[in-house]
Amino acid sequence: MEQWSGYIGLILSGAGVTVKITLLSCALALVAAFVGGMGRISRHWPLRWLATAYIEFFRGTSIFVQLFWAYFVLPLLGIPLTPMQAGVLALGLNVGAYAAEVVRGAIKSVPREQYEACTALNLTRFQEMRHVILPQAFVLMLPTFGNNAIELLKGTAIVSLISLSDMTFQAQVVRVQTGSTAIPFLTILVIYFGLSVILSSSIRALERHLSRGLDVTKA
C-alpha cells in the first residue's frame, strides 16, 4: 500500500506537467488565433494569403505529424527544441489554427450597423476593432474557445510520445513498474476528466462575466 502513494506522487507530478503544457499552449494558441483570424479578414492580400496558408496547413495535417516534425525535423534545420518547446509549439499552433476560424467567424458576425456607426463616429480602424467590434465578438468566441481548450488538454497526451513526462507518460511508467494497468490508467482518465470540467466551467464563468451589460444575441 505504501508504494501506491509514491506512484500517486508520480502521476500528480505528471498532472503538473500536463497543466503547464496546457496553459502555455493555450496562451500561444490565443495569440495565433487572433493574428491568424484577423489576418484572414485583412484588407491586404499578402496577409490574407499568409493567414489562410497557416490555417489550412495546420488544420489539414495531423497534430501528431506536426509534433513529430517539430521535434525531429526542426533540429535538423538548425532549430533545436526541447520536448517541452516542441510540444507547446505544435499544440499551440495547431489549436490556434482552429481558433483562428472562430475569431474570423465571430468578427464577421458582428452586425453591419456597428461598423457603420464606427465610420459615422470617425473612429480609426484600430479604435473600431479595439473598442467596438472585439468586445462584442469576444463573447461570441468564448464558448467555442472553451471547446478548443478542452481539445488542447486532450491533445497534450500525445507529448508523452516525444518523451515528455506528462501524466500519460507517468501512467505508462507506473504500468511498467507495477504491472497493473487498470489503476494508473483509470486514475489519469479521472484526472483528465476533472481538468476538462474545471476548464469548461471556468470558461462559462468568464463568459457570464463578460456578457454582463452586453446586448449579445446568443448564437
Place this chain on the structure above:
Amino acid sequence: MKWDWAFVWEIMPQLGEGVIVTIQATLMGTVLAMVAGLALAIGRRSPNRWLSRPLGFAAEFVRGTPLLVQLYFLFYILPDMGLVLSPLTAGVVGLGLHYATYTAEVYRAGIDNIPRGQWEAAKAVNLTMRQTWINIIIPQAIPPMIPALANYFIAMFKETPLLAAITVLELMNQARSIANYHYKYVEPMTLVGLFFLAVSIPSVILLRYLERRFAPQGRR
C-alpha cells in the same frame, strides 16, 4: 541537410502499406462511429432515466479525456479481462467509440431541429410512430447532419496516427520505423505530412460543397 529523392522512392512502398492501414482504420472507425453514435443518441433520448443518465455521463467522460489514454486502456486492459484484440481492432474500437460520442451530438441536434409542427402534423394525419420516423423525421433530419458528420470523419482521419502508439503499423508508425532505421527523419516525416495535406485539402473542398448543398432552407 538535404532532401534525398532516391531515399524517397526507396521508402515509398513501405509508406504505401501504412497508407492502406490508415485508410482501413478510418473507414472502419467511421462505420462504427455512425452506428454506435446513433445508438447512443437514441439511448440518451430514452424516457428511462436509468438508461439516459449513465449514457450521458459516459459520453461526457469519453469526450473529456484523451483518445490516446483510451486506446492504451483498451489495448492493455481488455487482454487482462480475457479479450485479446489485435492492435488494429483495438484501435478501430477506440476511434469509433470516441467519435461516436461526437456523432451522437450531431444526431441529437439534427433530430431536435425538426420543428414540433412536423411531429404534430404526423400525429394529426394518423401516422404510426414508425411511419413518422421513416417518412417524416429522418428524411428531414439527415441532410443538415451530413456536413457535420463529414467534419468529424476528417477529424478522425487526422487522429489515426495515434494508433501508432498501440503498435498498429499505420502510416505514421511506418514512417517512424523507417526514420529510426535509417536515422533520416526529414523525408519520412515530411512525406507523412504531405500525405495528410493531400487527403485533407480535397476533403475540405468537398466539405464546403456539402455545406452549400445541404444548407438549411432559407439560408441557402
